[in-house]
Amino acid sequence: MNHPVPGQPVQVPVLALGDVLLVSLQGELHDGMAEQLQQDITSRISTSRVTGVVIDISGVDIVDSFLGRVLAEIASTARLLAARTVLAGMRPAVAITLVELGLTLPGLITALDVDRAMEVLSQGGS
Amino acid sequence: MHISGQASATSLPIGSDADLAWVRQHVRQCAAQLGFGLVQQTKLVTAASELARNTLVHGGGGHAEITPLDNGLTRGLRMRFADQGPGIRDLELAMTDGYTSGGGLGLGLSGAKRLVHEFRVDTEPGRGTTVTAVAWVAQVPASRKGLQ
Numbered sequence: 601m602n603h604p605v606p607g608q609p610v611q612v613p614v615l616a617l618g619d620v621l622l623v624s625l626q627g628e629l630h631d632g633m634a635e636q637l638q639q640d641i642t643s644r645i646s647t648s649r650v651t652g653v654v655i656d657i658s659g660v661d662i663v664d665s666f667l668g669r670v671l672a673e674i675a676s677t678a679r680l681l682a683a684r685t686v687l688a689g690m691r692p693a694v695a696i697t698l699v700e701l702g703l704t705l706p707g708l709i710t711a712l713d714v715d716r717a718m719e720v721l722s723q724g725g726s
Numbered sequence: 727m728h729i730s731g732q733a734s735a736t737s738l739p740i741g742s743d744a745d746l747a748w749v750r751q752h753v754r755q756c757a758a759q760l761g762f763g764l765v766q767q768t769k770l771v772t773a774a775s776e777l778a779r780n781t782l783v784h785g786g787g788g789h790a791e792i793t794p795l796d797n798g799l800t801r802g803l804r805m806r807f808a809d810q811g812p813g814i815r816d817l818e819l820a821m822t823d824g825y826t827s828g829g830g831l832g833l834g835l836s837g838a839k840r841l842v843h844e845f846r847v848d849t850e851p852g853r854g855t856t857v858t859a860v861a862w863v864a865q866v867p868a869s870r871k872g873l874q
């Protein structure tokens with residue numbers, strides 16, 4: 601697995617799988633990268649036919665309130681642009697910590713992994 | 727309380743979001759070495775991320791001091807975040823879930839407090855803020871002593 605060194609920002613790749621965008625977050629995510637990602641996803645949704653966004657966070661060690669807010673904002677912006685967002689692969693330790701932190705991420709659909717996130721999106725509806 | 731780890735206290739600058747990543751990585755390494763389990767490590771790193779970001783965003787930058795502890799019964803980690811920024815005028819309000827003076831979710835201070843065993847804020851308007859958080863490796867209830 602690729603573990604970026606802190607201090608060396610990497611671009612977060614956004615893949616298109618049919619009309620679904622797949623984003624895999626890995627390791628250390630700087631605040632600036634998270635905001636860049638938010639802009640990238642929003643412009644991709646508004647310029648191409650995207651009905652769903654899957655954000656894979658199985659490679660993410662921690663979600664603090666900054667990243668949590670970015671994820672929630674991506675989901676609400678996507679929703680306004682008629683796309684649904686599914687957060688896939690949250691680690692159990694991250695989930696436990698988020699609850700204690702008080703960050704409940706209302707409105708974000710979650711799935712155990714990317715495959716199941718894709719299933720959720722293919723079931724359609726809203 | 728005897729602090730065996732005093733000599734290995736580490737000071738890290740907090741001046742950019744890349745520095746936040748270094749603080750998180752250092753806390754993760756220390757916590758793992760001290761024997762904290764995965765969930766506790768995750769809680770410590772998350773608390774550190776919140777408090778270091780406050781030092782950067784609200785305090786205008788400062789530094790973190792990370793110190794391994796040993797009270798004879800169990801091991802612990804002390805994380806101190808200090809800045810010489812504007813300070814916090816109403817600490818009770820700042821510690822309220824959801825309160826933010828701008829832009830955030832207002833869960834950093836209150837949430838970080840829930841993620842550790844001991845938590846203290848020293849602040850003075852115009853002079854700065856120091857937040858100290860301590861956690862002990864789990865399963866030794868007698869270890870919850872006061873801050874030193």
Ligand SMILES: Nc1ncnc2c1ncn2[C@@H]1O[C@H](COP(=O)(O)OP(=O)(O)O)[C@@H](O)[C@H]1O
Pocket residue numbers: 665776780781784785809811812813814820821825826827828829830831832833834835836855
């Ligand atoms: N180091 C600090 N210096 C000055 N003010 C601070 C500091 N840390 C926290 N605060 C104040 O406390 C409030 C609550 O902090 P927090 O719970 O982390 O929420 P947020 O950072 O999302 O605003 C902040 O909005 C800020 O007004």
Ligand SMILES: [Mg+2]
Pocket residue numbers: 776779780830832833834835
């Ligand atoms: Mg904060």
